[in-house]
Amino acid sequence: MRRTLLAFSALLVIASSTAQDIGGRTVELQEVLIPGMPGLQSFAWGQDAGQWFLIGGRTDGLHQRQPFAAFLAADNNTMAYVVDPISDQVWSASITSLPTALTEQLQSTNTEFLQRGSTLYVIGGYGFSATANDHITYPKLTAIDLPGVMNAIRTGANISPFFRQITDTRLEVTGGQLGLLGDHFILAGGQRFIGRYNPMGPNQGPGFIQEYTDAIRRFRIDDDGVDLSIADHTEVLDTMELHRRDYNMLPQRFPNGELGYTIFSGVFQHNNNIPWLNTVDVRAADWNVVPVFEQLLNQYHTARVALWDSTMNRMDNVFFGGMSRYHYTGANLTEDTNVPFVNTISRVSRDANGAMTEFAIGSMPGLLGASAEFIPLPTLVQSGVGIIRSDLLIGDSVLIGHIVGASKAPLRTSSSSTTERRAMPQRVYSRCGWWIHPPTLQPPPVR
Numbered sequence: 001m002r003r004t005l006l007a008f009s010a011l012l013v014i015a016s017s018t019a020q021d022i023g024g025r026t027v028e029l030q031e032v033l034i035p036g037m038p039g040l041q042s043f044a045w046g047q048d049a050g051q052w053f054l055i056g057g058r059t060d061g062l063h064q065r066q067p068f069a070a071f072l073a074a075d076n077n078t079m080a081y082v083v084d085p086i087s088d089q090v091w092s093a094s095i096t097s098l099p100t101a102l103t104e105q106l107q108s109t110n111t112e113f114l115q116r117g118s119t120l121y122v123i124g125g126y127g128f129s130a131t132a133n134d135h136i137t138y139p140k141l142t143a144i145d146l147p148g149v150m151n152a153i154r155t156g157a158n159i160s161p162f163f164r165q166i167t168d169t170r171l172e173v174t175g176g177q178l179g180l181l182g183d184h185f186i187l188a189g190g191q192r193f194i195g196r197y198n199p200m201g202p203n204q205g206p207g208f209i210q211e212y213t214d215a216i217r218r219f220r221i222d223d224d225g226v227d228l229s230i231a232d233h234t235e236v237l238d239t240m241e242l243h244r245r246d247y248n249m250l251p252q253r254f255p256n257g258e259l260g261y262t263i264f265s266g267v268f269q270h271n272n273n274i275p276w277l278n279t280v281d282v283r284a285a286d287w288n289v290v291p292v293f294e295q296l297l298n299q300y301h302t303a304r305v306a307l308w309d310s311t312m313n314r315m316d317n318v319f320f321g322g323m324s325r326y327h328y329t330g331a332n333l334t335e336d337t338n339v340p341f342v343n344t345i346s347r348v349s350r351d352a353n354g355a356m357t358e359f360a361i362g363s364m365p366g367l368l369g370a371s372a373e374f375i376p377l378p379t380l381v382q383s384g385v386g387i388i389r390s391d392l393l394i395g396d397s398v399l400i401g402h403i404v405g406a407s408k409a410p411l412r413t414s415s416s417s418t419t420e421r422r423a424m425p426q427r428v429y430s431r432c433g434w435w436i437h438p439p440t441l442q443p444p445p446v447r
Contacts, residue, residue: 321369
């Protein structure tokens with residue numbers, strides 16, 4: 001008997017499909033087109049009433065390596081979008097009508113963001129500031145009323161009333177991740193980057209300032225709908241294990257039932273321009289490096305989804321493409337320290353005893369996924385913030401969400417290559433299928 005779990009769909013027009021394993025089942029991906037869908041990467045998103053809100057990020061692909069050409073303001077996303085994946089409609093509004101401080105931050109890249117209730121919180125981000133006349137990391141927190149702004153975009157009304165912003169230098173972070181445990185937000189990793197990117201280093205040419213946070217910051221966002229403030233802020237520092245950015249962080253239900261997050265690999269190690277291989281678990285009161293386990297596949301920020309099977313007490317974390325130090329060539333695990341773009345789909349599972357195992361479970365239909373986002377179907381039963389209950393998905397076919405945006409590499413080139421990487425226009429990847437019998441997997445990676 002075949003059962004499928006549909007995921008990553010916006011329009012049921014199938015351009016391609018593949019089958020991949022998650023736990024005892026498989027996942028199918030199908031490419032579809034939405035007319036008017038923007039090509040974005042490294043953006044922020046929220047959703048309301050089954051529609052998506054997209055803001056920020058960039059419309060180009062891999063940043064150029066010359067300082068004068070890197071992260072050009074002309075390639076910032078200066079629009080806010082509402083997308084209805086059911087009716088195949090897209091609405092948009094320019095954010096340049098907002099006050100300058102809002103306009104500048106909300107067209108930046110690699111912000112940290114999270115939706116709580118009907119409010120999307122956006123922190124930090126990197127980009128050119130006309131006010132500072134430089135590329136900066138924004139020390140900003142912006143709260144966005146999703147139902148209000150999305151209705152304004154759909155009707156062509158003024159969007160300004162639905163944004164509020166404060167300045168706080170503790171939030172001057174780009175390339176980190178944002179989580180929520182109870183009343184406290186978790187701002188993990190990332191960096192403060194000031195100036196133009198220069199591959200020759202901070203003291204060459206125009207130069208730049210780069211400061212990793214090396215931190216996990218915990219705080220409340222007190223928000224009464226009018227006033228915003230940061231309260232109960234604490235910080236833990238570890239200049240070794242927390243020195244990472246542009247990584248994937250996924251919510252977890254640990255074997256003892258406690259909710260938390262896992263920081264998966266990321267870049268860069270202190271003495272080598274290669275990704276981290278170890279992972280870090282973050283709980284409400286503490287954090288620890290996961291013993292023994294190394295994540296060899298899908299190490300750069302990409303679309304990902306967390307699923308929990310309560311009958312097995314197992315977490316499945318699935319990563320879709322992106323960039324990686326390791327990939328499979330046939331049955332052989334290949335290392336490339338240039339960290340090329342890959343089409344690998346991998347699964348990292350944590351069993352009831354806490355042991356973690358990684359498998360390559362299939363391939364993306366191209367070198368896709370870098371800086372993409374997975375948007376889960378809002379009606380799914382979830383355990384914790386963003387965890388899908390895989391054991392409660394009933395039926396032969398179940399839509400679970402969408403992969404939106406990304407950058408597309410034409411070749412398996414490295415992040416240091418000058419080969420252009422373009423943002424994916426008008427595409428989402430859709431339809432996941434699961435089988436009830438175990439399919440064939442690539443073996444766990446070994447070195």
